[in-house]
Amino acid sequence: MNNDLLLKIDELKVSIGDRNILKGLNLEINEGETHIIMGPNGAGKSTLGNVLMGHPEYKIDSGNIYFNGEDINGLSVDERAKRGLFLSFQYPEEISGVTVENFLRTSKMAVTGENVPILEFQKQLKEKMDLLQIPEEYKERYLNVGFSGGEKKKNEILQMAILDPKLAILDETDSGLDVDAIKVIYEGIKILKEGKKSFLVITHYNKILDYLAPDFVHILVDGKIVETGSADLANRIEELGYENFKK
Amino acid sequence: MKSRKKTYVEDIDRTIYDISNKERHRFATIKGLNESIIKEISKEKDEPKWMLDLRLNSLEIYNSKPVPTWGPNLSELDLDNIVHYIRPDTDMSHSWEEVPEDIKDTFERLGIPQAERESLAGVGAQYDSEVVYHNTKEELTRQGVVYLDMETAVKEYEDIVKKYFMTLIPPSYHKYAALHGAVWSGGSFVYVPKGVKVDIPIQSYFRLNAKGAGQFEHTLIIVDECAELHFIEGCSAPVYNVQNVHAGAVELFIKKGAKLRYSTIENWSKNMYNLNTKRALVEEEGTIEWVSGSFGSRISMLYPMSILKGRRAKSEFTGVTFAGEGQILDTGAKVLLAAPETSCIINSKSISKSGGVAMYRGLLQATKEASGAKAAVNCESLMLDNDSKSDTLPIMEFKNDNIDIGHEAKIGRIPDESIFYLMSRGMSEEEAKAMIVRGFVEPITKELPLEYAVELNNLIDIELEGTID
Ligand SMILES: Nc1ncnc2c1ncn2[C@@H]1O[C@H](COP(=O)(O)OP(=O)(O)OP(=O)(O)O)[C@@H](O)[C@H]1O
Ligand SMILES: [Mg+2]
Numbered sequence: 006m007n008n009d010l011l012l013k014i015d016e017l018k019v020s021i022g023d024r025n026i027l028k029g030l031n032l033e034i035n036e037g038e039t040h041i042i043m044g045p046n047g048a049g050k051s052t053l054g055n056v057l058m059g060h061p062e063y064k065i066d067s068g069n070i071y072f073n074g075e076d077i078n079g080l081s082v083d084e085r086a087k088r089g090l091f092l093s094f095q096y097p098e099e100i101s102g103v104t105v106e107n108f109l110r111t112s113k114m115a116v117t118g119e120n121v122p123i124l125e126f127q128k129q130l131k132e133k134m135d136l137l138q139i140p141e142e143y144k145e146r147y148l149n150v151g152f153s154g155g156e157k158k159k160n161e162i163l164q165m166a167i168l169d170p171k172l173a174i175l176d177e178t179d180s181g182l183d184v185d186a187i188k189v190i191y192e193g194i195k196i197l198k199e200g201k202k203s204f205l206v207i208t209h210y211n212k213i214l215d216y217l218a219p220d221f222v223h224i225l226v227d228g229k230i231v232e233t234g235s236a237d238l239a240n241r242i243e244e245l246g247y248e249n250f251k252k
Numbered sequence: 253m254k255s256r257k258k259t260y261v262e263d264i265d266r267t268i269y270d271i272s273n274k275e276r277h278r279f280a281t282i283k284g285l286n287e288s289i290i291k292e293i294s295k296e297k298d299e300p301k302w303m304l305d306l307r308l309n310s311l312e313i314y315n316s317k318p319v320p321t322w323g324p325n326l327s328e329l330d331l332d333n334i335v336h337y338i339r340p341d342t343d344m345s346h347s348w349e350e351v352p353e354d355i356k357d358t359f360e361r362l363g364i365p366q367a368e369r370e371s372l373a374g375v376g377a378q379y380d381s382e383v384v385y386h387n388t389k390e391e392l393t394r395q396g397v398v399y400l401d402m403e404t405a406v407k408e409y410e411d412i413v414k415k416y417f418m419t420l421i422p423p424s425y426h427k428y429a430a431l432h433g434a435v436w437s438g439g440s441f442v443y444v445p446k447g448v449k450v451d452i453p454i455q456s457y458f459r460l461n462a463k464g465a466g467q468f469e470h471t472l473i474i475v476d477e478c479a480e481l482h483f484i485e486g487c488s489a490p491v492y493n494v495q496n497v498h499a500g501a502v503e504l505f506i507k508k509g510a511k512l513r514y515s516t517i518e519n520w521s522k523n524m525y526n527l528n529t530k531r532a533l534v535e536e537e538g539t540i541e542w543v544s545g546s547f548g549s550r551i552s553m554l555y556p557m558s559i560l561k562g563r564r565a566k567s568e569f570t571g572v573t574f575a576g577e578g579q580i581l582d583t584g585a586k587v588l589l590a591a592p593e594t595s596c597i598i599n600s601k602s603i604s605k606s607g608g609v610a611m612y613r614g615l616l617q618a619t620k621e622a623s624g625a626k627a628a629v630n631c632e633s634l635m636l637d638n639d640s641k642s643d644t645l646p647i648m649e650f651k652n653d654n655i656d657i658g659h660e661a662k663i664g665r666i667p668d669e670s671i672f673y674l675m676s677r678g679m680s681e682e683e684a685k686a687m688i689v690r691g692f693v694e695p696i697t698k699e700l701p702l703e704y705a706v707e708l709n710n711l712i713d714i715e716l717e718g719t720i721d
Contacts, residue, residue, distance in 0.1 A: 058676050062668070082675035083683075091676075098673040102691025108677075111687065115678030147691070164677065 009036035010074075011172055011203050012057075017068035019049075019056050019228075026052045028228035029068070034172065039204040039217055041239060044225035045247045050207045051095050053225070054174045057205075058092040059085050072172070086116055089171030093161035093178045095207075099149040105160065106130060106144040109167050116168050133166040137193050154181035162190050166197055174205045179213060191216030211239040224250050285311060290434055297403055297437075302414060310423035310433025317427040323613070324551045324580045329497060329525050331431070397450060398443040402470050405441030412443060416472055420503040420531045420559075428499040428527040432468055436501065439469035444479040444510075453482040453515075453701060471502040475538075478509040484701070485516040496550070497525045504532035506540050508562065513541040517704060519711060520548035522579065528554050536562030536591075543699045544571040546583050547711055555613060557586035560594035560625075567596040572696040572708075574715055575608030575640070584613040584645075589622040589655070598629045601693055604640035605715070614646040618655050626656045633663040634692050636685070636716075686716050 012034040019027035026049045034040055044050050056063045057070065059082040070077050072088055080088070100108065109130060113121050130144060137159055149157050158178050165173050175194075179187050195216060198204070206213060213219070214236055222238040223230045224247070231250050232238065242250070290311050294304040319326050392399050398409060406413050423433035440456045456471065475481050485502070498520065506512050512532070520526050526549040532540040542556050558567035567587055575581040587596040602610035612631045633642030644661045666688050674684035690697070690709055697705040 058672075060672055081681075082672060083678050083680050086676055086678040094673065094676075098667070098670045100670060100674070100688060100691055102694030103687055108687075111683075112674075112677035112679065115680075115683065168677065 009201075010034075011036045011038075011072065012205075013069075013071040014057075015069045015071070017056070017070065018066040019052060020064050020066055021052075021062060025066070026063075026228055027056065030225075030229055032223065032230060034203050034205060036171075036203055037201045038220040039198070039206065041213065041219045041222045042205065042207045042225050042230075043209065043222065043239060043242055048225045049228045050225055051176050054092050054095075054176045054205075054207060057085075057174060058082060058090060083115065086168075086170075087118065091165050091168055091170035091173045093158075093165060093173065093175040095176040095180070097149050097157045097161055099147075099152075101147050101150050103148050104145055105148055105163075108148045109144075109164060112164065113167055130167065133163055136196065137163055137166070138189050139163060155183060155186050158182055159186065159190065162193055166193065169197075170202070172203045172205065174207070176207045177209065178206075179208055179210055187212060188216070211243050214239055226250055285314070285434060287311065293435065293437070297406075299406060300410060300414075303406060303417075306418060306423070307434050307436075310418075310430045313423045314427060314430035314434055317430060319427060323553055324582050324609075324611075326525065326527075326551065329551075331497065391452070392450065392454070395448050395450065396445045397448060398441065399454060400441045402436075402439040402441050402472065405472070409441065409443070412474070413441065413472065416474060416503065416505060417470075418501070418503070420505070420533050421501045421529050425529065429501065429529050432470070432499045432501045432529065436468045436470045438467075439471045439500070440473075440483075441471075442473040442481065442483065444473075444475045444481045446476040446507075447478045448476075449480040450482070453484050453513075455484040467498055467500075469500045471500070471504075473503070473512065473514075474505045475507060475510040475512045477507045479507070480511045482513040482515065484704070485514065485518075496523045497527065498549075499527045500529070502528070502530040502556075504530075504540060506532060506534045506538040506565075508536045508538060510535075511539040511541075513543065514556075515543040515700060515704070517545040517700075517708060517711075518547065518549075518552075518554075519545075520552075522548055522550055524549040526552040526554060528552075530554070530556040531559065532557070532567070533559045533561055534565040534567065537564045537566075538562060539566045539568070542567070542569045542571065542585070543696065544569070544583075545696065545700075545708055545711075546571070546573040546581055547715065548579075549581065550579060552579075552581045552583060554582075555584045555586050555615070557588070557615075558596065559588045559590060560596065561590050562594075563591045564593045564595075565591060566594070569596070569598045569600070570696050570699050571600045572693045573600075573602040573610050573612075574712065575602070575604045575610040576715055577606035577608060580609040580611070582609075582611045582613055584611075584615070586615040587617070587627065589616075589618040589625040589627065591619075591621055591625075593624040593626075594622060595626040596628070598627075598631075599695060600629075600631045601696060602631075602633045602642055603636065603689060603692065603712075604633070604642050605636035607639040609641045611642070612644040612646070612661075614644070616646065616648045616657075618650040618652050620651040622650075622652045623654045624656075625652070625654075628658045629660070630658075631661045632692070634689065635663070635665050636689075682716065686713055689716060 010033060014030055014032040017027050017030040042050055052063060059080060065078055072090065077085060110121055110126050134141060139159055149160060152160060158181065161178060178190065182190065191213065219236055222234050222236060224232040226247060287308060290307045294307055389399055400408065418433055421429050423430040442454060444450055473483060504512055504514060534540050540558050544556060546552055546554060556569065560567055569585040571583065571585065573581045573583045584600065585598050598614065600612050602612055604610040610633060614629060616627055616629065618625055629646060631644045635642050642663050646659060666685060670688055671681060671684045674687060675681060679687065689712055697708050700708060
């Protein structure tokens, strides 16, 4: 098993300004695995996602992050994307004047470092949009501008589907979605999961268990993972709340 | 040609020592403008007397008017050397080697052919578009459209030219309008007859090719009743002149029910003072659409004005301005709502970086006749770093209460979160910024013909390079 280790986080301590947010976090994700992270508001879940993606505002005080065996602490955000990391944002940015299609094609070329012929790309885009039940005219819209909360989230998954990362971090992608949309998104992820894709899913809902069988569920409280278990840990949280997991 | 120096001061020395046999054709040692120079220009162009009178009258006004002080500082502009800009047979055509590297570089990256580059740089005289011009012209002639260089128009269409020339921009308008009146040279004349809808955009060919054009060129366009035209001025390569002032004039007459779209991408070399004046007079139910991109120059003062004179006349202004290091681009739009139910939309975007200053200066006026008029003004500025400045200065003066007006101004920076978002999709920081800036100006690019849109985006990429340390 150890030889397909994809992500290894080792005693990670992260601060922003003079506030410590992650306080010695450990996590290992193998290829093809799905991990779920749950935890109270403000525990540091989005911080973890941002730090993995290389957000410049967060400072790593100590600890290491290895991706595919490589220490990525020094890598820029785009370099990480090129190595196969993807973050579905909790609050995706609106970029005016840039169409979804143009953005996605530019990203695809940036990530792969290869030219992506336009016709081939359009075919691929249509396929993925159909799968996620996104109406075709969305590709002409400006990126996330005027999108509803749910539409933004779907758009994040569309990006993931196009960019085809090795590890996708989904930060509350299921928040703000209606039941049908949740279903579409998780069905979509399920299809993408074929092959050796790995997922790190940050969520507040155990609804995910209906669609994806996670390999591990972690509970993150106050900057640390305080408990790791299997799927039914998510159910126990639902019953007990986080109080009982605080150390 | 031997290598020559760029500055006019040294030009004088050269003139004296090197080319003495040419001297009698020139006014080499005279500084400043005077009557005899003006007479000489007029004679050289073999102009009718009324034009000479107009020039002389302009000269008087020019000499009597002070340098305006309400805008960017123009005190470094040395107009005493103006004589060197307008000598009829000056050796303007300096050598290709003298053209500054950054301009050559830009030509390179815009993919402009060598012959055309030399022409743009004022080195060569002719280039391939001669052919393009003649083809265009044939098609236009068939429709009864007149399209000529300004000098020829003065001779061949004297009555029309006389009726309109510098009536919309009178020499008394401001000091540089007067300067223009005195020394104008080159430019385009277009007349579109009643009801004719010209379906291909006309591009100003003369701007680059007429002698001394691109400097004090005059554009006069008359779109007669119910006719339509799209005129494209300029080009996105940097127009390079050893001289450093540009004071062109553009006069547009849009008759009843007619429509004119006037598109410009100006990109001056960075030593240039661009003091261009543009005005449109729009009659009943007529429409003027300005699409304007301002790049380059040291200082630009450019505020295209629409005078909406007839009922339901319309004006739409879409402009983008990009000010980089050492540049002050003071641009905007003016509209005079002078009849009932007239309307205007102004969309202005400006970008500043590396200490550049991009200022939106707008003037919106309504006369008491303008009942039921509508105006929507929207200005957005993007500052790419902390050294750069953007501001908006919209002035409104209404003599009528029954006017519907909307105004929005936004000044901001590229949010770090947006850059992080795009970078997380594989784009480098530069690519991310460029994409955001291109998106910011998208409302303008989508108004441009495709090849110009592409060039505008290229220009932005070029301007953005080196922004990131
Ligand atoms: N840019 C920032 N500036 C200041 N504080 C920050 C910043 N980002 C995160 N924090 C703080 O760090 C802590 C962890 O935030 P984080 O967004 O990681 O929480 P979370 O676990 O994702 O919470 P939620 O479930 O509400 O999304 C919070 O107290 C938050 O206020
Ligand atoms: Mg969060």
